[in-house]
Every structure is written in structure tokens, then in C-alpha cells.
Amino acid sequence: MSKSAKSFARKPAPDIAFDFSSGFGRGGITKALQNTYKKRLRLSLERVRREVANGELGFWKLPAVYGDKATLAPVRQAAKNLRSRFDNLVIIGIGGSALGARMLKDALAHPYHNELPDSKRKGMRLYLLENNDPAHFNALMSHLDLKRTVFNVVSKSGSTAETASQFILVRDILKRRFPDTWAQHLLFTTDPEKGILNKLAATDGIQTLDVPSDVGGRFSVLSPVGLLPALALGVDASKLLAGAEHMAQRCLSDSIADNPALAGALLHIIADQQLGRNMVVAFPYADGLKAWTEWFCQLWAESLGKAVDESGGEVHTGTTPIKTLGAIDQHSQMQLYMEGPDDKVFMFIRNESFGKPLAFPPKSRIPEALQYFAGHSMQELLLAEQTASRFALNEQKRMTYQVTLPKLDADTLGQLVFWAEAMTVFAGYLYGVNPFDQPGVELGKQFAYGLMGRAGFESFSRRIRGE
Amino acid sequence: MSKSAKSFARKPAPDIAFDFSSGFGRGGITKALQNTYKKRLRLSLERVRREVANGELGFWKLPAVYGDKATLAPVRQAAKNLRSRFDNLVIIGIGGSALGARMLKDALAHPYHNELPDSKRKGMRLYLLENNDPAHFNALMSHLDLKRTVFNVVSKSGSTAETASQFILVRDILKRRFPDTWAQHLLFTTDPEKGILNKLAATDGIQTLDVPSDVGGRFSVLSPVGLLPALALGVDASKLLAGAEHMAQRCLSDSIADNPALAGALLHIIADQQLGRNMVVAFPYADGLKAWTEWFCQLWAESLGKAVDESGGEVHTGTTPIKTLGAIDQHSQMQLYMEGPDDKVFMFIRNESFGKPLAFPPKSRIPEALQYFAGHSMQELLLAEQTASRFALNEQKRMTYQVTLPKLDADTLGQLVFWAEAMTVFAGYLYGVNPFDQPGVELGKQFAYGLMGRAGFESFSRRIRGE
Numbered sequence: 001m002s003k004s005a006k007s008f009a010r011k012p013a014p015d016i017a018f019d020f021s022s023g024f025g026r027g028g029i030t031k032a033l034q035n036t037y038k039k040r041l042r043l044s045l046e047r048v049r050r051e052v053a054n055g056e057l058g059f060w061k062l063p064a065v066y067g068d069k070a071t072l073a074p075v076r077q078a079a080k081n082l083r084s085r086f087d088n089l090v091i092i093g094i095g096g097s098a099l100g101a102r103m104l105k106d107a108l109a110h111p112y113h114n115e116l117p118d119s120k121r122k123g124m125r126l127y128l129l130e131n132n133d134p135a136h137f138n139a140l141m142s143h144l145d146l147k148r149t150v151f152n153v154v155s156k157s158g159s160t161a162e163t164a165s166q167f168i169l170v171r172d173i174l175k176r177r178f179p180d181t182w183a184q185h186l187l188f189t190t191d192p193e194k195g196i197l198n199k200l201a202a203t204d205g206i207q208t209l210d211v212p213s214d215v216g217g218r219f220s221v222l223s224p225v226g227l228l229p230a231l232a233l234g235v236d237a238s239k240l241l242a243g244a245e246h247m248a249q250r251c252l253s254d255s256i257a258d259n260p261a262l263a264g265a266l267l268h269i270i271a272d273q274q275l276g277r278n279m280v281v282a283f284p285y286a287d288g289l290k291a292w293t294e295w296f297c298q299l300w301a302e303s304l305g306k307a308v309d310e311s312g313g314e315v316h317t318g319t320t321p322i323k324t325l326g327a328i329d330q331h332s333q334m335q336l337y338m339e340g341p342d343d344k345v346f347m348f349i350r351n352e353s354f355g356k357p358l359a360f361p362p363k364s365r366i367p368e369a370l371q372y373f374a375g376h377s378m379q380e381l382l383l384a385e386q387t388a389s390r391f392a393l394n395e396q397k398r399m400t401y402q403v404t405l406p407k408l409d410a411d412t413l414g415q416l417v418f419w420a421e422a423m424t425v426f427a428g429y430l431y432g433v434n435p436f437d438q439p440g441v442e443l444g445k446q447f448a449y450g451l452m453g454r455a456g457f458e459s460f461s462r463r464i465r466g467e
Numbered sequence: 468m469s470k471s472a473k474s475f476a477r478k479p480a481p482d483i484a485f486d487f488s489s490g491f492g493r494g495g496i497t498k499a500l501q502n503t504y505k506k507r508l509r510l511s512l513e514r515v516r517r518e519v520a521n522g523e524l525g526f527w528k529l530p531a532v533y534g535d536k537a538t539l540a541p542v543r544q545a546a547k548n549l550r551s552r553f554d555n556l557v558i559i560g561i562g563g564s565a566l567g568a569r570m571l572k573d574a575l576a577h578p579y580h581n582e583l584p585d586s587k588r589k590g591m592r593l594y595l596l597e598n599n600d601p602a603h604f605n606a607l608m609s610h611l612d613l614k615r616t617v618f619n620v621v622s623k624s625g626s627t628a629e630t631a632s633q634f635i636l637v638r639d640i641l642k643r644r645f646p647d648t649w650a651q652h653l654l655f656t657t658d659p660e661k662g663i664l665n666k667l668a669a670t671d672g673i674q675t676l677d678v679p680s681d682v683g684g685r686f687s688v689l690s691p692v693g694l695l696p697a698l699a700l701g702v703d704a705s706k707l708l709a710g711a712e713h714m715a716q717r718c719l720s721d722s723i724a725d726n727p728a729l730a731g732a733l734l735h736i737i738a739d740q741q742l743g744r745n746m747v748v749a750f751p752y753a754d755g756l757k758a759w760t761e762w763f764c765q766l767w768a769e770s771l772g773k774a775v776d777e778s779g780g781e782v783h784t785g786t787t788p789i790k791t792l793g794a795i796d797q798h799s800q801m802q803l804y805m806e807g808p809d810d811k812v813f814m815f816i817r818n819e820s821f822g823k824p825l826a827f828p829p830k831s832r833i834p835e836a837l838q839y840f841a842g843h844s845m846q847e848l849l850l851a852e853q854t855a856s857r858f859a860l861n862e863q864k865r866m867t868y869q870v871t872l873p874k875l876d877a878d879t880l881g882q883l884v885f886w887a888e889a890m891t892v893f894a895g896y897l898y899g900v901n902p903f904d905q906p907g908v909e910l911g912k913q914f915a916y917g918l919m920g921r922a923g924f925e926s927f928s929r930r931i932r933g934e
Contacts, residue, residue, distance in 0.1 A: 133821065301802060306802075328598050328629075335768060335906075341784075358604060360636065370626070452839065455839065
């Protein structure tokens, strides 16, 4: 990994910083409590290190693998081709196949990217067909100029119902509209061997990109699943990967002080198991990180919410992630956070720089009652609010910690993404559960297949009908 | 109220329907458990009825008050004026001053409303300046054609920091850009008497609309706070109010079976206090209701998350609302919901009709592996998934209930909104807390003012600096 990492010419690192002091200190996690997790913590770290060394953790390899120019080249080339021939990129995907693209767009593209005229827009317009909501599907399809639109179907198996159902409709529309060239309006991102999309691609001459077989959906944003849309949007994918790789190195350290993924995992499991905090509030103060919280919520919930541990014992683990956005939710959720039950851990994410700080006008140009703003900037206000919110929660003995970004760009976002992934895996190992599976979603799927009359699922439809 | 209600010529009601059976039945709420709340329930209902009869519940009056043509007329006229002179409406507001507008746009406008060309767009483009995020502010201001833009500042007091800070910047930009006509680019929605905006409006000749003094932000969507943007968007405000008024009547019934607000409140309080469920998952299956969950989350969290009860006793009440969207979150949160701790109540919202059901192509036009979709529609699939998810959760003994909309339109949305408001108030009275205040947000504000150097808040900045 270190060899490939060299291919990045990384500038002096604008490291993201972590402050766990008010969790481990005043937040209630005593040294004695920490010590009771000492052995489990050591074993978890050893396991991660061993699995990383053996190349067994698929997602951990991604920053180095795609950081290699030769490996990234076909993705770059695919994005370049799309950009030269189309204006609109529509991702057909759901969950881990869509949330990463959404996060990257929110954090790194212009907030009104899709609305900008061509002259001001840096890359393709990006749309998502996630939910199989007929009203949304109809609206998007009638809105887009299909001649200028390419659809990227993202699914490892190709059989995810929401994705497959929208794909067959899109395919049918394209075939009728463009009888000779319809296949060029499609691009598949899928497992290189398994699944139904490869065969279709071969038959119909549709281009494909790979999701490595050993990487699951919610850990796949640093593979072509996220990199293709990133490049289509004009995002610097190399910087994203460099930031992630830098964090991957930090997360192998055996010192809690130097390893923010290990420290975070320890804080979360103690808060849950010993102190009754069954929720984690992802609380960034930056509009651009709103979709990051959605991405994180999948990662955390689906990885740690497990009925049985790795030895088969019934455990029902997992804390519930809550999407929150500062300062907006000071006017929505803060009342509950301050005065309600003490059942949450607060993960503040602070962005230190927003580009232009946006100075307020001088006193003479502000109505009298609001002149206290003069001499300050909007950035200063937002940062003051973040500091104040955390301080106020700490004063109520609520457990908080803080991640600080020197600024929000591809590099720091890469760090933030990889930190969350590594912390989630450490937490899984501390809980003793498998963070990479999702057996609990099968039952609902089977009932739905039964209701849809799919062959082989008749017993489920009978069960749901009470027969 | 009944007199004004007559001014609506309401068609045979497409009532939204409620199914609490798997909460009160298999969900664990026994008849005996219900009986222990009998007295509190009766007192809460009597209190609401008395307060409604005496006109003491400001928000309860809104559907009837604005349902009256004469009262709504100035709001209609204001919207008409804006529509004739501008293309873009920007709401400057946060929390209850913005979430209602966002909800109405998401549910009732085209999903790509702002992107549509004039010929296809039914009303004004609607943007929101909620968060004081400098990157977003800059991006929006440089994106819009200010000549064609009007800013609606929504704040009862006018001094909310996020709103005030963006307002003074916008005002300054407008004054320099349009020295003679800048005031016409502003519209204030504010308290008719208190607050700083009225004085400014009088001085500068800025038009104002009222937020009734006895209606708090999170209960204000059916006042001009929500009605002005609704009308600007081309939404049928009368239908919205008619649906709400219809629900207001239902929510005065003394029978649990006929009063879905009372039934819901009872279910929630028992689930929390007796069965350890400290979260409520708002789980609609319709893209258009995504922002409804954000609006609901404020309503629920800020109304019920209280440190002390009405007698001053320390209680720390409130369950935490969770935004979820089906089918998307089946691929994100469902694993945790199915297998993690049993600590949630699931509020499913089912939309029975999406307009076009969107039939899948016949078998001959679908790749072989996916032909089970043939003969079905996308709507059928989404509804099957909703049924299946709820059934699967019920099988795991998780507590669910369901609200069913015959379709999603202004009328049913009005019903859904008022139901949630009434249920929240009943829940507050059952908890014994004041659902209309928010004392817990003050401390954070004071710290922020201190950090910003505002006169009178010096002690807070000293405290935060550890002096």
C-alpha cells in the first residue's frame, strides 16, 4: 500500500483534527471504564492490522488501489467520454450505490450545480434515481433531454428491486427512442464476475466499470461507484483518494491519541454499553455535509445493527444514527438535545473555512437593532454558534466530541470518509459483530417479492396474507 | 370555527386513514396498560377541547381563520403581486419559519420545480436561506438574477441570528443594487406588533404579512408563513386549509377509535414510558414526504423535549424523531430496525396513488432475469415494499402503526399536517409539559451572542473561555 501511496504528490497535510476530551473526560468515560475494554480494543486493532496486511479488508485497499494512476485511468477515461457526449448523468442505484455520489456532489460541487448554465457548471449535471417512486420517475424522465443523458446503473448484483425496476423502464424507453444507439446511453457499475448486468453488458455492448468483489455497497464510495460520478462532476478524485489514504495510515496507529478511528469506536461502544446512550447525532455545521450525514447513517446503522454476534449469540447491537445540521437544527432538535433524556452522543463536525468569510456591512449600513453584527463575518457567526452549541451541551453533561476540518475540500472529505469507515469497522469488532453483512434486510425483500408474485416466493405472500 | 368551515366547498372527504392495531395489539400495549393512562387521557382531551372552545390554542384556529376568504385575501393578493413582478422567491428564515415552506414545495410542487422552464413551471421558483452558511449564501446570491428576485424574511421577532444576519447582507446588496426600488424586493412575515421588523417595514415602506401572535414557529405553517410560499408556488391553499380543518374536527372526538391524534399520542407515551421505546421513526413511502419528516421532527422534538413539567418537576421528557424514507432506507436503516435494539416506534405513511402507476414493459421487452416485473407497475412494487417492511417489522415484534393517504395532494397533506400538530399537543399534555415553549435553546444562543461580542452577553463569553 505504501508503494502506491507514493503516487500521490500530497501537499503538507491539512489534517482533520479530533477532540474526544469531553467524551472521555467530563462526558463520563472514566479511565477505569476504558480499562475494562483494554483487551477487546487490543484484539480489534490487531485484527484490523492483520486483515489489512493480508489484503482481506477490501474497502481499506481502495484509496491505494485507485490512487494508482493506471488503475484509475479507465474510470477517468469513462468520465471523459461521458462528459464529451452528454450533459446529464443519472445514477440508477440505491443505498450504498447512490449515497456516496450524493455526498460527493453536496460537499464538492456548487450548491446549485444542476441549475447552473453550461458556462458556469464545472461538470455534468448529476441526478439520482434511487427510490422507485413513480411520481419522481415520471417527473425526471419528462424533465431531461434524453439525447444528452446517460444512465449509470450501479448495482453489484443487478437484481436490487428498486434499481432493476427503474433500469428496465429506462432501457425500454431508450430502446424505443434510440433504436440504434440506446446502449451508448447506459453504463453499468457492477461486480466484475457475479450478477446479471455483466451478461447483459456483453450481449448488448454496454460499457462496464468494476465494483471490486470484496467491497460492499456502503463501503464502496472510493471505488468507481463514487469515483465515476466524482470525475463526471469535475471533482479532483486523486485528492479525495489521497486524503483517504492518509487517514488509512492514521487509523492503523496503536495509540488511542493518534488513531481517531479507534478512539471514536471506543467512545461509542462505552457510551452505548455502559452509559445508556443509544443514539449518535452526526452534527456538521456546513450545508455541504448534509448528505455526508445520510451516507454516514447507512454506514453506521447497517454495519452495527445486528441480532447475533460472530459466535452466533443473540446480541441486538447498534446505536441509532441521527442526521442533524447546524445551525439549522438549533431551531429544531436542540431543545430536545439540551433538555430531553441524556441518551445521545454528539459528533460535531466543524468546518473552519468556507472560502469567503462574508463580512457584515459596517454599522452605518445596518438597522440599529442588529448593529452588533458589524465588524464580524457570517463565518464567524456560524463558528461561534458551533462552539456555543457544543459548550452548552457539555454544560448539561451531554457527551460530545468534535471533528475539525481546516476547510471542506476533496482531501479533507476523503479523510472524513475513511475515518468514518475505519471507526465503524473497529466498532463492529468491539461489539463482536460482522460489520460487513446485512442479513436483516432479506425478510422484507422476500415478502415484497412474494407480493409481486415472483416465482419461488409464494410462501411469503401466503404468510403476509395470513394463509 | 364551524361557521368559517362552511366557506369551504369540500368534496366527499378523501380521508386519511389510521391503523394503530399493531401498536395496541401485538405491539405490546395491553388493555391494562392503556387503562393506567385513562384519567390523564381524559384530562388532556378535556383541556384541548376547553382551550379550543375558548380560542386559546392559536394554531388550532388557523385552518378556519385563513379558510375564510376575506382573511386569506391579502395573502393571495401578496402572492399574486410577487408572481407578476418576480420569478424567484427566497425565504430568509430558519426552523419553523422555513420547514413548512420546504414541506409544501416537496409534497406539492414538481420534484424539479426550480429547474423547469417558465412554460412548464406552475409558480415562482422557491429558494431558502436557512443556514447562515457563507458558501451557500454566496452561491445562491451569485446564482440568482436579483432583478427578478424577492426576499421573504420570516421571523416573529426579527432577531433570530441566522435570519437577521442574512437579512442585513441581502438588504445591503439590494440597497446598493437598486437604490430606489430595493424595498420592493423585500416582504416581511412577522408578528403584527412585537419584534423589530415592523418598525423597519414602516420606515422603509416594506410590505408585511402577519404571523398571529399566539402561534409559535413550529405550529405556523397554516398561517402566512406557509401560505404565502404555497400560493407563490401555485399550490391550492384553500384545499390545504380545508383538509386541515377537516382533521381539526376529527381530533376533537372523545373516542380513541375516531380521534387519531389522541390515539397516536397515547401510543407514543406508553411506548416511551412503559416499553422503553425512546425513538419515533417517521417513515413515509413517497419522495414528496421527505421534507414532511423534517418538519415533523422539529414539531415533535421541540414540543416534547423538556427538562421540567408544568409543575416545575424535573422530567427530561421526549422521544427522538428519526427521518426515514421508504424504500430508500430499506437499504440503509432497515438492518438496524430489524435486528438492532427494540427501541423505536415506526410511523409508516403510505401513499396509495402516485398519479400514473407506471406499468412495467411486457416480458418480451425485459431481460430474462427480471421478467417477474412484467404485468406489474412501479406503484405496485413500492406499495408491496411498504406492506412487506411493516409486516417484517411486526414479525420481529417491533411496534408499528400506519397512516394511509388515498393520494398525496393539498387536502390530504393538510390533514396529515394538522394530525401531527394535534397529536403533538395531546402528547405534551399527557407528559405534563408545555408543548409550546423552547427554553432549552436559549443557553446556546447566549453563548453565541457572547462570542460575537454582543453587548449584555459578556458573562457568557467569559464562561466559555473559562475565565
